[in-house]
């Protein structure tokens with residue numbers, strides 16, 4: 612499955628699906644830091660998958676986390692101009708991110724039939740995204756270090772909150788129906804969300820992500 616992680620004995624494949632927990636052993640350097648920065652090979656981690664997550668999503672999530680952590684420094688598909696300093700790279704990255712989102716957000720909005728969506732790059736704290744009833748999706752600027760398909764999944768996740776909204780549901784809640792619907796929109800979401808988490812760990816090391 613992954614080089615960096617392995618399941619411990621006694622936790623069968625049936626634990627990788629719907630709402631299950633997987634006890635994971637950090638096998639090698641490759642898995643280090645993707646979960647907790649201070650973890651050593653041989654230590655354990657319990658991953659709890661949300662209820663409504665599809666079968667096999669535990670595998671996908673861990674694979675994504677490992678790939679994200681070990682990906683090259685930039686997700687940007689365009690080659691980075693040479694000779695830029697750190698703050699210039701950040702500013703350049705933001706421009707590329709906005710360019711990408713200016714196309715992606717209206718396209719997905721139309722596809723999903725959501726009446727009004729706009730985005731900003733000022734998501735506070737550690738969340739990758741937040742949204743509110745008025746259709747504002749606030750994204751973490753850290754997403755510039757992700758891949759395009761990962762960015763798309765982050766947008767879809769927030770749009771799914773807008774689709775699933777009801778009077779009594781907060782926008783931070785993820786009931787089983789939320790994940791079931793997200794699976795229809797993007798079946799690879801466990802991999803892509805895992806990738807995002809692993810990538811952030813790597814980004815923190817480089818002072819890019821919070």
Ligand SMILES: [Zn+2]
Pocket residue numbers: 768772782783784785
């Ligand atoms: Zn959410």
